[in-house]
Structures are given as C-alpha cells and as structure tokens.
Amino acid sequence: MSSPKYKRIVLKLSGEALAGDQGFGINPSVIQSIARQIKEVAELGVEVAVVVGGGNIWRGKTGSEMGMDRATADYMGMLATVMNSLALQDSLENLGVQTRVQTSIEMRQVAEPYIRRKAIRHLEKKRVVIFAAGTGNPYFSTDTTAALRAAEIEADVILMAKNNVDGVYSADPKIDKNAVKYDELSYLDVIKQGLGVMDSTASSLCMDNNIPLIVFSIMEEGNIKRAVLGENIGTIVRGK
Secondary structure (H helix, E strand, C coil): CCCCCCCCCEECCCCCHHHHHHHCCCHHHHHHHHHHHHHHCCCCCCCCEEEEECCCCCCCCHHCCCCCCCHHHHHHHHHHHHHHHCCCCHHHHHHHCEEEEEECCCCCCCCCCCCCHHHHHHHHHHEEEEEEECCCCCCCHHHHHHHHHHHHCCCCEEEECCCCCCCCCCCCCCCCCCCEEEEEEEEEHHHHHHCCCHHHHHHHHHHHCCCEEEEEEECCCCCCHHHCCCCCECCCCCCC
C-alpha cells in the first residue's frame, strides 16, 4: 500500500452531499459510506478533521431571500451543521472510530466548544475531529470555516468532497456541454474567473496561507483515500 501524501487533512463536506439523491435531510446510506471512507483514511495514520455544511437542512441565504434577518438565518444554518456533525459522529463511532465534535457556538451538553489546542491534541491522538457551527459568526460560509480551521490546525490540504461534480469546470457541465474540466488551477485563477469552487473569502484565506485544495466527487467510494494517497483525481487548486 502506498503511504499517504498528507499527514493532516481537512475534509469539507457539503450538506447536500449528506442528502444524496433525496436532496433534503440526511441519507443514512450516504452518511455511512462517508464514515467508512473516513475510517479507511484514519487507518492509514492520517489525522482527519471534518467541516460539514448544513444546506441539506437549512440555508441562511434562502432565509435571507425570504425576508428573514440575515444574521438570524445564518445562525439557523449553523445549527443545521451541528445536526449533520452529530449524525456523522454517530456513524463513525458505530464503526469504532473515536470522534469529537467541536462547535463554534457553545452548547456543552451537545459537544465540546472549539478550542484550537484541544482540537490539535485530539488529532495527535488519532481522533477524528468534526468542526460544527461554522465560524460562529453570521455572513461567513462553511467554506470559509474549512479554510480558517485548516490554517489554524496547520493542515496539509483541504479535500472538498462534492456530490454532483468530479472537479472544477470552466462552466456548469450540466448546462454547458463544452465545459472543460481543469486538472490544476491557482487560487488567483479561481477568483479572477469566478469559478465558484468556494467563496472569495475562503479562496483568499487559502491563497494567503498557501493551503492546497483538492475538489473531487464523494459519490465514488474510496475517493477520499485516493486523494490522500496523492492519486490524480478531481482538480487541485494551489496557492500560487
């Protein structure tokens, strides 16, 4: 077996990825598949941190468009990420993987509060750490959370798992049949071309801290392991 290319990773899962084909809520078979893939990677000795979105339950942007106060809508989205994180923790622990959920908003009866040094200690002890409730602030996406946490814990890479696309394209491949898939990009290219890989705040944070990003499909089981081993899947976005 090849040795892993990365020692410490941040896996970014969208809420939609947990919903699978049903489009809403948590699909048990999908979350179990993701848990199996995370276990596979953890067994290689890789330190795994996870950031989960909440779009399968609630989107702050949707609430805002309905006329809801934006901050309130975003806080509701943060609570949705906590629900997803607890579901993923349960699936991982059913597989025998020691897991800790840390939340940016304190809710001690549910999970630990986010403490950077404690998170790093958990990772060093080979526990999977799931970062929930975004950054704890409205107006920031879970993409930005992934970039921020990756910088804080000094992760080697961010793995952005997608459920409806297998990399970064020049346009939406579902709409434009002539869309070209990129194998490699710079963050500057992503920002200039508005490719929508992650929001501009997250892209800038990754670029400033020189954190590489791999965008790939979560739907093919084993892809997280392939990405960690350095196989050429999806699209890699580099700092420079």
